[in-house]
Amino acid sequence: MPDIILSMTGISKSFGGVKALRGVNLEVAHGEVHALIGENGAGKSTLMKILSGAIKADNGEMFLDGEPYRPRDPLQARQTGISMVYQELNLAMHLTVEENLMLGIEKSQFGLIRRNMYRDRIREALDTLQHPDLTPNARVMDLSPAARQLVEIARGLITDTKVYVLDEPTSSLSKMDTEHLFGVINTLKSRNVSIIYISHFLEEIKYVADRFTVLRDGETVGHGDVRDTTTEKIIELMVGRPLTDMFPRIPHEIGEELISVSNISSKPLPEQVTFTVRRGEILGIAGLVGAGRTETLRILYGLNELSSGEIKISGYSGITGKITPPVMIGRKVAYLSEDRKNEGLALECTIAVNITLSSLKKHGTWGFVSDRTLNETSHRWVDTLAIKVDSVTNKVESLSGGNQQKVALARLLEEEADVFLLDEPTRGVDVGSKVEIFRLIGELASQGKALIIVSSYLPELLGICDTIAVMHRGILGSKQPVEQWDEFSIMNEATSGIEGTV
Amino acid sequence: MNDGNAKSGVVNVKIRKLFSIIGPFLGLGMIILLFSVLEPEKFPTFFNFLTVANQTVIVALAAMGMTYIIISGGIDLSVGSLIALTTVVTALLVDHGVNPFIAAVGGVLASTLCGVVSGWLIGYMKIIPFIATLGMMGIARGVSKWMAGQQKVDAPMTWLWELMSRSPSLKWMIVSPGVWIMIVSAVIVTVMLKYSLFGRYTFAIGSNESTARLCGIHVERMKFFIYSFGGFMTGIAGVMQFSRLTVGDPTVAVGRELDVIAAVVIGGGSLSGGEGSILGTLIGAFIMAFLRNGCNMTGIPNYVQEIIIGIIIIGAVAIDKLRHNKAT
Known part of the structure; x- marks a missing residue:
């Protein structure tokens, strides 16, 4: 039995009539990286919000370092030793690194902030992270996303964090930054700090995590050693059913070309996107968050400005003048926002x-x-x-x-609409509704609509799309039939691009 | 058990909706009742109510435009200045022998033009409404003074003076033509707000601008029209102001925009957008007018009136806030 630092047992939480968590258990040992795995909507973020004191559980107990742990609010959780590093970073962009690190814990005298008190600790924390851009006086808005994330981690170092929660920490990082982050994680581990690691990238979990817990529909459905468990087994636990039931296949025929996009670009993203979609075709666009997928859809719908390139919808004249949502709605293009x-x-x-x-x-x-x-x-x-x-x-x-x-x-x-641009169509949606949405997508294809789907969840793209193209740093790779892809080849192209194109 | 909760939830929502509609009415009723008790001889008379109606016209007309602006999530600080500009332009035109109707149209156009400029700045140049209309407040006030040569502009008597007359020469009118204009305008802008695309889009933009843009609404164009419309309604209010003053006065209605905004807010308009109604706004305007009238009659000094109106504005918003918090 490993030495447990944090245990959560029987945690339940309902929102209105919806049970988000039903008796979830999670145990994290000293100095381990514990992967928390589950689909969107499985209850991971609710569980972490309870841990961070942002919301209160209806039932269940938590122990931190052997003591009962009942955080009143996020500030108390942070002082007790729980640090959250969210996808959307909680930093004041206009302040410096030092000011951000001291935010909320400033000691003042006669109303003036005593900067010296924390200076050494800040220096020490930043040294640990070993990133060249991280200096106390750098403004956070001038830093790269990777460096900003490290500022959040540094904030935890200053308050003597016992357990870090990293929520999708690599989703917007380059390969190099990811490796640097893994280095930081190893340093933290060596200091006996524990990490709850939330990620969709199973390869990454295989690489960095020691143990895992899988949540599905608000319940703990499995846990174990990462080393002793196959990726297939973990996916099975996450999905809870064979992949074939999850993705109903509605027969649909691919017809004539409906939308053709050639060499479009915008500032700052994407750089170069070219593809065509036919009637009855479901095209999936894979790639990392921040690769320019959402931006591409937004250009096609007229929400982001087009710098160069051409969009052609079959049956309509070429677009002269500014592309705006009304123009595209008029051409029977519809867009589903990722930010519902x-x-x-x-x-x-x-x-x-x-x-x-x-x-x-x-x-x-x-x-x-x-x-x-x-x-x-x-x-x-x-x-x-x-x-x-x-x-x-x-x-x-x-x-x-x-x-x-x-x-x-x-x-x-x-x-x-005839052309459907769907950005993360199943984000934050329960499993039952997911299947219904997948069925709807298939039915639309069978009616001769063209669908372009952006998703960060690869099994979804592999399950419902006819063709897939991968985006890497603003450049969309060539479209291939879905049979020619697997999770590994998609991730490979998403993280490193196609050889010769970068 | 959940079903029970859901049902009582629905009932609660209905009660809350009902309350938010009758809330301002209740407030108005209480004020009328209070002064009727305090001053039973003079206050609750037909003639006095007509007086109050007459006193409400200017604020109410301007507040109809402001309701659209506030529902769209904006604000217009230039109302007082635009009223002054309208009186000056109308007076100058009348003084130059222009047909009174054309003169009034000219005044309304001047105000509308200012609204057009504000709308262009806010819609297309993306300047925030507070700043754009704060600037317009100064510009319109300055232009009025300049045009008027820094003094009142006298104009010969025309039928325009009749608009706000408490005893109209056409006896069947009973109330002044201004009150009729207010009533007819209220009906038109209410229908427009509730059933026209313009009204729907105004609500959509105020409720969530990103969603509105996503749904293919021309957000920039809509804002342009909303502020132009605000300028137009303020122009009509300005003609009424001219009728009451019978001269063009570049220094009139300083700070009047605050009364106008208060009327909208007391009537349930939300400064964060997406909420408000013409009926509520009218009641808000009447609440303030009755208060002033009643206080004057009972000899309550001016400064007490100001304190009471201040409390009512804060109270109305606080009650609204409470209602919202319970809803979530």
Whole structure:
């Protein structure tokens, strides 16, 4: 039995009627890297929020270093020795590294900050991390994403962290930065600091982690030694069923070319993107976060500016002038945002408003619309997509993630689009809704629509797409039939590009 | 058990919705009741209510435009200056022998033009509304003084003076033409806000601008129109101001924008956008007008009025906040 620093037992948490966690167990030993694995929506982030004191568990116990651990709030959690390093970094961009490190723990005298007190510790922390750009007086906004992440880690070093939580730490890092981070992780380990490591990249987990715990649908479904467990076994635990059931295949025929994109680029990303998609084709775009995939979709929809290159939709004249969402909606292109909360949906508006907002003109007569028409239209989609709602006049924010995503998709369907740009269509969606969304994607393809899907979850792309292309640092590689790809070859191209192109 | 919770949740939502609609009405009713008790002789009379209605016209008309602006998540600080500009332009035109109707249209156009400029700055140049309209507040005030030669502009008597007359020469009107203009405008802008694409898009932009853009709404163009519309409504309010003053006054209505914003906010408008209604705004305007009227009648000094109105503004928003917090 390893020497346990942190144990969480029987943790449960419900949001409204939705059970996010049902009796989860997690044990982390001294000086180990413990991988927390699970699909989006499996409950990882809820569990970590409970650990960090951001939310409170309904049930369950936590022990840190043998003592009962019940954080009041994130500040207390940090003082007790739990440090979170999130994907979206919590740094004040305009302040210096030193100011950021001291934020919240400043000691002051007569209202003035006593800088000297922490100077040595800050220097020591930054020395540990061994990154050339990390100096106390550097402004955080001038640092690279990798260096910013290290600032977060340094913050933990200063407060004597016992357990770090690294949430997808390598998702936006280059190969070199990733290796540097792994070096830092090893240093931390050697100081008997424990790390909870959250990542989708199983190869990475194989490389850096000692043990793992798998969550699925809010439950602990397995744990063990990384060395003794095959990747296939871990995937099976994550998905909970054979891959074939997860990805229903709807037969669809590939027809004529519908959208062709040649040499498009923008500042700062992407650099060069060329591809074509035919009717009935599902194209998957793989790549690391920050490779320029989302930017590519946003250019195609007119949300980001096009610097050079050409977009051609079959059946429509070439686009002259500025490309804007109305122009692209007019050409039957629809876009599903990856950021459902801030962009994809107006959360405080009703379900009916969200479903019909982009097609109001269609329902209007002389610029006026009636609520009844909109509600009837919305009801139709609620029934078709089996969205669980009491009334279409409820606010969207009252729905679960899966149902919210269906509302967002209903809007695209109501637009009667031909080209669907779907950015992370199953992010934050429960497994059941995922399967339904995959089925919907297949059905759209069978109706002769063209679909372009960006996803960071490789089994998903491999499961539903006809063709896949990989993006690496702003350049999209060539499209290949899905049969020619596997997780390894995609990751290889995503992390290092194709030989000769970089 | 969950079902039970869900149902009581739905009921709660309904009660809350009802409350948010009748809340301002209740406030107005209480104020009227209070002064009716304090001053039973003079306050609750038909003639006094007409007076209050007349006093509400200017703020109410400008507040209708402001409601759109605030729902879209913006603000317009130039209202007071635009009212002054309108009175000056109208007076100058009348003084030059222009047909009174054309003169009034000219005044409204001047105000609308300022709204167009603000809308262009905010929509297309992406200058935040607070700054753009703060600048416009100074510019319009300065231009008014310049055009008026830093003094009041006298204009010969025309039928424009009749607009705000408490005893209209056409007896069947009962109330002043200004009150009728207010009522008709209120109906039109309410229908526009609730059922037109313009109104829907205004709500969408205020609720979530990114989503609105994503849904193919021309956000820039819409903002341009919203502030232009605000300028137009303020222009109509300015003509009423001219009618009341009977002269063009470049120093009139200083700080009036704050009354206008207060009316919208008391009526349930949210400065973070996405919420507000014309009916609420009207009630907000009436609450302030009745308060002033009642306080004057009961001899409550001016400074107490100011304190009370201040408390009501904060109170209205605080109640709203409480309601929202409970909702989540």
